[in-house]
Every structure is written in C-alpha cells, then in structure tokens.
Amino acid sequence: MHSTASVMRFVLIMTSIVAMLLAFLQNGLKSRHDMNEAIYSKKATLGAIADHLGIDYSQISDEQVEEIFSSKIKQVVINSKGEEVPAAEVEAMGYKGGLAESIDLAKEHKKPLDEKLLPMYVFTKDDGKKYYIFNTRGKGLWDAIWGCVAVEDDFNTVAGVSFDHKAETPGLGAEIKDNKAWVKQFIGKKMYDGDEFKSVYVRKGGAKDPVYEVDGISGATITADGVSKMLAKGIAEYEPYIKKLRG
C-alpha cells in the first residue's frame, strides 16, 4: 500500500507530463488544424457551383481549392441594410482578415439585426459570367444544418447548392449532403415570382410545382422541412442587397 503522499506525488508528476505533452502537440499542430478547417468550408462553398468550376469537383485537391479562391472568387461582406462593408471596416469590427470567410453565421444569428454581417462570394467563370454564393444556416432534426446557395446573375435562378450538417441520421437526413442526385434537383429552380420572394420549397411526397419545389427525402421529413425553412429565412436576409442589384 502506498502512502497518501506518494500517491499525490505520482498523480502530480503524471498529470504534468501528460498536460505538457498534449499542450505541445496541440500547439504544434494548430496551424494545420486551422488550415484544414478553412479549406473544408471553402470546399463546401465551391460545392454550390461544382458544375461551373471547369474541373471535376469530386477529385478537387486542396491546392486547387486555394487557387480558385484566390483567383476567381471575390469575397464580399454585406450588412442587414444591403450595403457592402469594406474589408478594413470588417477587420476593425474584430473579424480576422476582414474577409467573408472569417464570418461565422452561427455567431451572427445571435446578434441583433442591425449588427449582423453576412458573407457572400462572387465567382467569375472563365467566360465572364458571374455566380453569387450565399450562406445560410438552420436547424435539422438533431442539430444544426447549413448550406451554400449559388444563384446566377439574374439573382433568381439557382445555379447549385451544397448542404452540410452536424448530426443528421446517416442514410436519412444526412442525404442532404451525401445524395448528389437530390442536391442536383435545385439547379435551375427560381427564387422569385416577379418581385415577390418565394424561395425553394422541399415538398414531401414529390414536387408539385416544377419551378419553386424539389422532391423531399423519404424518411427525412423534418430535415427536409429544416432545409426549406433555412433557405427561406437565409436568403431573405440577403434580400435588401439582392433588391438593389435587381434594380
């Protein structure tokens, strides 16, 4: 039997060794972790315009993601009045780098409306055509879901979407990310009826309206409803800006 003092000594030495080891490792790998996180979300953004990239999106490498982001994408930050906020001003508000990629929608949603900032990405295709990518965030069945919506330069036709989720059920709710055929349905749908904002609705049992609706996912009604709500609410936040550009 060990005495209390020796037990204390053993535990103290052990915890300090372990703490030092882990702190060392965490610090050493931190830059790689941050880089991976950044590329992961950039890749999701590009997923919304996968068909227009000119390269096979499923085979895209980290370097290609960075290259497209630095050469073909302009990052814009928008406030709730629909004005573009210059990067220097955004950085002064405490966002590192002042770019759209530094904005975390989960945090923005907790702020009052007039302090909210929204990220937007403008992708210029090789032929000069522009695509506007909006970010949106909502709730699925178990936890948060989020996505990127790309629209063509008429600010009406959807050019593509990509969704992601924190904890939806694999094979059911997780299909919003994994099922490429389902995601493809959004391409070509319209968001506006004249000047009235309609968004795109995920219809349980199959789309009834060929212009504004897509098929639901069987077994994932709540996640699909979450997607509908997220799109309606998320795109509506950009409306002041879209209205200005639509003229």
Place this chain on the structure above:
Amino acid sequence: MADVAVVEKKEAIKFGKKERKLLTDPLDDNNPITVQVLGICSALAVTTGLKNATVMAVAVVFVCVFSNTITSALRKSIPKQVRMIVQLVIIATLVTVVELTLKAYAFESYKQLSVFIGLIITNCIVMGRLEAFAMANRPYESALDGLGNGIGYGIILLIVAFFREFFGKGEIFGAKIIGATPDYMINTAESAWLGWYQYNNLMVLFPSAMFVIAVLIWAHRAWNPKLVDVS
C-alpha cells in the same frame, strides 16, 4: 474470461508458443467483440463504411498497444488506490494524440468519425486489457496482447463494415460495385453491375450493425463449437 496468465520470471524476450497464443487468442477463441461482447457501441457506430472502419481499427490498435505497454511499464509504481484513474489518463492521452493527429493529417476521416474517436476512451476493450493483463505482465507480452486485441476488434469492424457498405450503398471503400449510379435513372446506358439492385437503406442505419454482429456471433460459434458455452 480465459485470460492467459503469464508467470512473472526473468525470461528473455522471445516469440514462442505462449507469445503466439497471446496474439492469436483474441482473434478467435477470445475475440473482444464476438466472444466477450465488448466495444459494441463503436462497432455499431463507425461501420457504415470500410474507410471509416479502417481508420477506427488502426486507432484502436494504436491505443491498445501503447496503453498496454505504458501501463505495464509503470505497473510497479502505479499506486493501487488510484490505478483506474491512472489507466484512464493514459488511455485519454493516447486518444487525444490520435484525435489531434487525424485532425491535422486526415481531416476527412476526422470529420466523419467525429465523436467516436474520442469515445475510444470509453471502449471497454482497452480498459479491460489494462486491468486484466497489463497490470500483471511485462511490457513485451502486454504489447503483444494489446496488438492481438486491437486486431481482433478491427477485423470484426471491417467484416461488419464490408456487409453494411456493400449492401447499403453498393460500394467497397467508396468505389461503386453494384446497383444504380446516380445517373442511372436519367441515362439508362450508365449503370454499374446489377443496375436493378435497390440499396438496402436499413444496412446504413445502426440497427443493421446489431443484426450483422449477431449473425457473426452465431457463425463464429457454429465454426468453433467450443465457444458455445463460454458466454
């Protein structure tokens, strides 16, 4: 549990019959999943695809081998009163090392395995081996025991993942083998083998892992009858 107690002697390090038994016993007669029925939680959760199962298996082998070796090396200085906590700290440290490494060098797998890497800490196999074996044996034998148990766990994981991915998604390691491709309905000319095969969505969900493991347990006992009365 029929643990092999290696008697503490000043023996030279060798690889004889006893050592081979340490390595092969957990693969068959004393398999952690099908015989001891441990580690079922993660076996249900990470077996939706072979890629995830492989990463998980490698992670568990790593944690098993090193936690066994470290605990065994410290076994004479670990105070008996706090041995469980000490073991837990060793496992938790190794798991955190695995998690941080995966996050830096295999980010896709890290995203998909998410919380289950952290849950290796609570995997009964690891802790069970420390208590039952590493606390009473030399580091060399403990390392072999950890390796055997990690592989015994990993093999079952891979078998379950194979059935679930093959029948649930028609894929092996993410490569389409059977069933319709996403373009199949639109462009009928494009299809993998057996384009008519309708993916069994149940295989992707957790309950199917239960069925697959149950069938494996049955098959294992049918093949090795001496296990029938073990547990």
